[in-house]
Amino acid sequence: MTCHPIVRLGLASILALLCTPAAAQKFEQLAHTPQMGWNSWNSFGCNVDEKMIRQMADAMVASGMKAAGYEYLNIDDCWHGTRDADGNIQADPKTFPSGMKALVDYVHARGLKLGIYSDAGNTTCAGRPGSRGHEYQDALTYARWGIDYVKYDWCDTKGIDPASAYTTMRDAIRATGRPMLFSICEWGDNKPWEWAADLGHSWRTTGDIFPCWRCEHSHGSWSSLGVLPILDKQAGLRKYAGPGRWNDMDMMEVGNGMSEEEDRSHFSLWAMLASPLIAGNDLRSMSDATRRILTHPGMIAINQDRLGIQAMKWLDEGDVEVYIKPLDRGGYAVLFLNRDDVPRDYTLDWAFNGMKDDISGRAIDFNKQRFAWRDVWNGGSGSTGTVYTATLPAHGVVVLRLSPQ
Missing domain, CATH: 2.60.40.1180 (Golgi alpha-mannosidase II)
Structure with missing residues (x-):
């Protein structure tokens, strides 16, 4: 049976959607080299709104980031409003009053791509609506908006099998017919490098990053890690990386409080180990030193080398x-x-x-x-x-x- 993109179908047709096995794959044309972009979380947390994202899109172009190869502008947690009567996820009307489609159009008009965030559980890490039980519906919504990248987190997932959960969202994204890069954010808890190559384009190998050289920053039941602790956790993982399947060492903290020397080392290590280069600083106000590090053509060329072999x-x-x-x-x-x-x-x-x-x-x-x-x-x-x-x-x-x- 032929698989029809569900972006053309009504919600009533989703449950009846049948696809050939070949259709239930990630979009292979994406992430042949590690993806490059920006994410809101490290600098803004839940303080996200459409005005800031529009300004960040303009700054990505004006700063030379786009010309250097950065293309994805990713909104992390807390963009969500509530679901409507039919269960469709909505952007928060207070912080995204123009709606997500208008924001996507603004970003696309600048030659960039927009990414979005969800979670495999009932709620996201910040307590917003997750995608559990709404995977196909959410993927269809993202496709209709024109989303290009989905970061999929792992909060509120007690009792859920990770491979199955990420397979479901992979299949949901594929069924829309719209190519979307699928970023698995499972923190390395269940060794995604062993099972996620056919599901996502990258997978997190550790918990969250923190802007320090060798620290561990405790949050009670979990810790965020500095540059060296994350580096040390990459031992033994390089055999799993390659074109379209990257070990993700988390979003970068360049420009977020470390010394210039530490920022240069941080960026160089991420580039050498073929990690996605996702900036996490405020692009609107970054220093010349930060801009020079993030746009360094020699290091970016090493990261983007077409062989895709991790150091x-x-x-x-x-x-x-x-x-x-x-x-x-x-x-x-x-x-x-x-x-x-x-x-x-x-x-x-x-x-x-x-x-x-x-x-x-x-x-x-x-x-x-x-x-x-x-x-x-x-x-x-x-x-x-x-x-x-x-x-x-x-x-x-x-x-x-x-x-x-």
Whole structure:
């Protein structure tokens, strides 16, 4: 039987909708590289309204973010009003008086895409209406509005099987016929990397982020994590990532209170590990330093490399770690991370440190193959034919891009 997009059908037809197995898939044409965009939660929480979102769309264009590759403008929790008599979800009329369709049109007119948020439970994390029992109805509503991205959270889900819940919403989105990127926000509690590749385009690997270097910020029954704790939880996950299926290290905190050096490291690590690059700062008032970090063309190119291979930890020397990421056309990106609170001098003799990567199937013997390197952040160049030395700033990184000679 042919599967008809439910955007063309009335609600009475939804329960009778039958699709071929091929139709019950995520939209494969999306997220071939990690998605790039902005989300409201880190800076605004529940203080969201249509005026702010319109201003953020304008700022994304004016700041150069759009030109740098950011395309999704995502409204997180608290946009919801109540459901109408037929169960259709409505935008809050006090904060979104023009309605969501008008906001989508405004964002689309600027060459951007609009994302929205819901939850697999009866209520969202902030207590607004969730999508449980309304999955097909909500997906149809989003499609009629013109939504491009759905972030699907995991609050109020006691007794629900996560794979089944996310499958249901995946199928609901697919049935609308409108391509929508599906971002699974299950916090890594049930190892979504093992079952979500056919369901979503990305999945969260940890709980929420917090703007600090190595802290854990307790909220009572759960904690949010700083940059290093989130980084450390990525061990063993890189084999699950690839085009259309990304390990999501959460929305970024660049520009939200850490030092410029920490922001640069944070952004570089997310880029190297092929995480979605979703900014979380106020784009309207960000500093030039924050803008330069978020729009850095060299780091964005590493994140968006078409091979889609996540970096691996290559060398671990305590407070200094070295990550390497295979790139297209035989290249590599190498990141030197100083976790310490003081600067560290570091020397790497390439000839004594071969590299073998089972995920990409690549190996390097630097005695037999030489690479030219370029310092992505600081400028400068050299060759792997000579020993590399650098002073790594406290909480800082140096990133080299290697090209075969």
